[in-house]
Amino acid sequence: MKPLILIPAFNEAGRIGRVVAGVRAAVPDVPVLVVDDGSTDDTVAVARRAGARVIQLPFNLGAGVAAQTGYKLAVREGYDCVAQLDGDGQHEPADLPELLAIIAQRKADVAIGSRFLGVGDYQPGFVRRIGMGLFGLLAWLVTGMRFSDVTSGFRALSGDVVRFVATEWYPTDYADADVLITLRRAGFRLVEVPVRMYPRAGGRSMHAGLAPVYYVFKMLLSVSLAPLRREASARKGS
Amino acid sequence: MDGLTLHQTIFALLISLVSFGLILELVRRRRLREEYSWLWLLTAAIMVVLVVWFPLLKVITVVIGAATPINTLLLFAVLFLFAIAVHYSVIISRLTSQVKNLAQELALVSDRVDDRARS
Numbered sequence: 001m002k003p004l005i006l007i008p009a010f011n012e013a014g015r016i017g018r019v020v021a022g023v024r025a026a027v028p029d030v031p032v033l034v035v036d037d038g039s040t041d042d043t044v045a046v047a048r049r050a051g052a053r054v055i056q057l058p059f060n061l062g063a064g065v066a067a068q069t070g071y072k073l074a075v076r077e078g079y080d081c082v083a084q085l086d087g088d089g090q091h092e093p094a095d096l097p098e099l100l101a102i103i104a105q106r107k108a109d110v111a112i113g114s115r116f117l118g119v120g121d122y123q124p125g126f127v128r129r130i131g132m133g134l135f136g137l138l139a140w141l142v143t144g145m146r147f148s149d150v151t152s153g154f155r156a157l158s159g160d161v162v163r164f165v166a167t168e169w170y171p172t173d174y175a176d177a178d179v180l181i182t183l184r185r186a187g188f189r190l191v192e193v194p195v196r197m198y199p200r201a202g203g204r205s206m207h208a209g210l211a212p213v214y215y216v217f218k219m220l221l222s223v224s225l226a227p228l229r230r231e232a233s234a235r236k237g238s
Numbered sequence: 239m240d241g242l243t244l245h246q247t248i249f250a251l252l253i254s255l256v257s258f259g260l261i262l263e264l265v266r267r268r269r270l271r272e273e274y275s276w277l278w279l280l281t282a283a284i285m286v287v288l289v290v291w292f293p294l295l296k297v298i299t300v301v302i303g304a305a306t307p308i309n310t311l312l313l314f315a316v317l318f319l320f321a322i323a324v325h326y327s328v329i330i331s332r333l334t335s336q337v338k339n340l341a342q343e344l345a346l347v348s349d350r351v352d353d354r355a356r357s
Contacts, residue, residue: 035345055349057341076346147254172338 001104003030004079008066009087012036013046019085020050022093027100033073034087037066043087063153065176069156071166080159085113091154095195099156103161109161109188110181112147112180113154113195136144138223143184146193150177153208154195161188169229171222174215178222185227241292242307250289250311258282277325281318288314 005023009016016034023032034047038060047054055073057066067084074082081103085091095113100109135150153176157165161183171178184190242250242285261278264270288311299310 055345057345060343061338065338069345072342073346073349107277172334230299 001081001100002079003027003083003100003103004070004077004083005030005032005080006067006070006074006082007032007034007052007087008037008070008084008234009034009043009047009065010063010066011039011041011043012040012062012087013041013213015089016043016052016087017046017086019089019091019093020047020052023096024051025097026093027195030096030100031192033070035066035070037061037063043164061165062173064171064173067175068166069077069171071170072160075131075166079162081156082162083156084174085154090197090199092196092198094097095193096156097155098193099154099195103156103158106158108191109158110180110183110190111151111156112149112150112190112192113197114147114192115195115197116148117192117194127212133213135219135223137180138220139177141182142223142227145181145184145190147177149192150180151175152195152197154197158188164188174218177219178226181223181226182229242289242295246308247289251286253288254282254285256287272330277318277322281315281322284318285311285315 003123005027007016007019007023008158012019018033020034023030032052034043034054035054036044036047036054036056044054044056055069057069070084071082082097083096083103085093085096091113099111099113102108106177131148136147139145139147139150164183165179169182180190182192250255258279261275261282263271265272265275288298292307295310298304299307301314302310303312304313
């Protein structure tokens with residue numbers, strides 16, 4: 001297996017160094033790719049100094065676009081497993097080997113790190129918990145699969161899945177519940193793995209200000225349309 | 239049902255024809271691309287037809303239950319503006335997607351170029 005660690009980052013200069021160092025300590029042999037989403041701070045320099053390979057989008061395009069850029073690179077360079085984590089230090093790099101192992105052993109096509117399976121003590125706020133419950137319920141209705149953590153951005157994908165998400169439809173901004181549903185409907189096997197998550201250590205979350213309102217709207221729309229869309233059946237036919 | 243008054247006819251015709259001419263002029267000067275002009279031209283043309291061919295306007299007015307023919311004209315104008323706005327939203331979505339792909343491509347290609355420059 002030829003794995004790649006992917007970290008999309010936007011203005012994470014204060015945190016990306018520690019994240020990259022943590023990843024390199026946890027999985028020393030795996031290359032680390034940081035996709036810089038048009039940061040205006042020192043994210044690129046800090047990530048390079050920490051030992052990551054960095055590619056830069058010319059302007060800010062959204063977390064989904066940054067992640068997908070990494071998938072496209074992975075496809076072109078023949079990586080057959082991509083593990084992805086956030087650049088803000090919310091995810092614990094020490095959990096990476098377990099996610100990678102699931103893909104390596106072909107136990108599943110997608111390994112999703114869930115903060116609600118017993119490890120760690122992450123406590124979301126009230127509103128956030130309601131939102132997560134709602135999307136979990138929707139995902140269950142649409143796919144018949146129970147997800148404990150549909151908003152997790154900590155996951156590992158097999159080569160087939162990477163090729164699938166490197167194509168046109170991948171969302172530009174928030175890519176979680178709707179992506180899981182589409183992957184599930186495309187016939188991929190998904191499993192959740194208990195991981196630790198931490199509150200972000202400063203910087204600006206993409207869930208700040210009015211963004212949660214748009215997030216809920218966008219997710220409701222794309223989750224409800226996911227079963228009616230074509231991508232999901234595209235793979236089954238191929 | 240009464241037809242449009244001469245006054246209304248002249249005014250409606252004037253607006254439709256001026257719009258038609260304006261769009262054509264923009265296309266002629268290459269300020270507006272042909273592929274984005276057709277819906278505007280269609281709108282203006284249909285407005286002209288509705289204004290000059292009263293039997294058609296009358297039939298539509300009866301079918302949709304409008305109070306007067308001038309309401310029908312207004313309704314059509316609004317419907318076409320709606321269609322044009324949706325048309326543009328679709329085009330903008332396509333452009334967004336193309337810009338996204340180009341930006342990603344640029345990131346991937348400049349990575350390879352830098353790589354080659356270093357080695």
